[in-house]
């Protein structure tokens with residue numbers, strides 16, 4: 531059977547509305563996540579409460595209602611809209627005899643299915659083990675018979691199975707962290723090279739499925755010639771990208787910058803996951819300019835922007851200059867491409883939009899560049915070669931033994947060129 535013909539598992543989606551955020555949007559997002567995890571929501575059940583009930587999440591009556599609803603719909607799994615405590619999950623499972631998946635576990639599952647590279651697989655495993663550690667089943671809190679009776683010094687002697695399982699998971703967490711550090715060491719060198727390269731660093735960030743990778747690919751296609759500048763993976767699904775890709779973009783007039791594309795966000799992204807993906811998100815954290823890509827055709831785009839703001843804050847990237855890129859305008863009635871101060875409305879799948887887009891971002895990235903007049907002796911071949919090869923020359927004239935050059939110069943170059951200023 532083809533994978534897209536696999537029948538989706540039916541679930542009931544449920545949650546407590548404590549009126550802390552836009553609940554209807556949260557539930558519609560949860561349904562998208564459910565769908566992304568090869569499941570389908572047969573029904574929705576909600577309860578308004580000031581706070582979830584500490585031991586059971588829902589009130590008693592609601593749990594009974596949930597049980598009946600699932601029986602009626604012939605569903606064996608309920609997906610809940612919050613991260614629950616291990617006790618809450620156990621109690622609901624006991625009372626309703628349903629399998630319970632909370633929001634965090636659902637997101638971890640999707641990430642686990644999408645992970646392709648060694649780094650992403652390790653990062654997801656790390657987050658999953660950290661999630662599992664406090665959730666080990668207390669029924670295993672019995673003495674381990676096989677290890678307890680040995681007549682020699684046995685480290686595990688007298689330990690309960692629960693303790694052994696905990697220790698095994700902790701060891702695995704340490705092992706994965708060490709492996710991740712090794713991978714990060716190798717990418718660190720590449721990042722240092724880029725940091726020293728002087729080129730501005732621009733990062734595409736935003737809600738999952740907004741079109742970050744499509745925007746990156748459109749820029750690669752329009753402005754790179756090299757074979758190694760491969761297209762990145764783009765697809766109509768949540769969390770298509772889990773790794774960071776970095777490309778060198780060369781716009782006309784020697785306007786070069788480094789562009790990165792990375793994992794997309796979703797609201798209330800589990801903290802463990804953000805922690806585990808810290809290395810992946812570093813490229814955004816260290817950017818000179820952040821481009822927030824927004825799916826302008828989605829009615830919930832404002833909530834998606836709020837989500838992105840939350841994650842940027844969590845990774846300490848909320849002070850970096852940011853421009854807003856409202857994508858997928860082809861699916862709206864708004865005229866595009868259109869630029870309003872630090873915002874653009876565009877479509878990543880259309881060339882005229884991409885040309886405007888590149889023009890717009892280059893004005894942002896290179897806004898500190900200045901037009902200056904220089905006088906360079908004809909004998910100074912090195913400086914002349916630099917200017918002619920690396921900067922945008924507006925005019926050039928030779929008078930006797932000097933070159934009079936008008937060029938667009940970045941602030942760093944202006945410092946060392948100060949003796950040549952006219």
Ligand SMILES: Nc1nc2c(ncn2[C@@H]2O[C@H](COP(=O)(O)OP(=O)(O)OP(=O)(O)O)[C@@H](O)[C@H]2O)c(=O)[nH]1
Pocket residue numbers: 737738739740741742743744745763764765766767768769770771772792793794795823857858859860861876877878879880
């Ligand atoms: N109609 C239309 N579709 C677009 C546009 N930009 C992207 N898409 C589609 O939107 C879907 C998601 O695009 P991606 O570029 O993979 O989105 P992303 O932001 O990288 O998503 P994640 O990697 O999952 O965070 C794909 O099916 C794209 O073809 C656009 O301007 N117009």
Ligand SMILES: [Mg+2]
Pocket residue numbers: 742743744763764770771792794
């Ligand atoms: Mg992507």
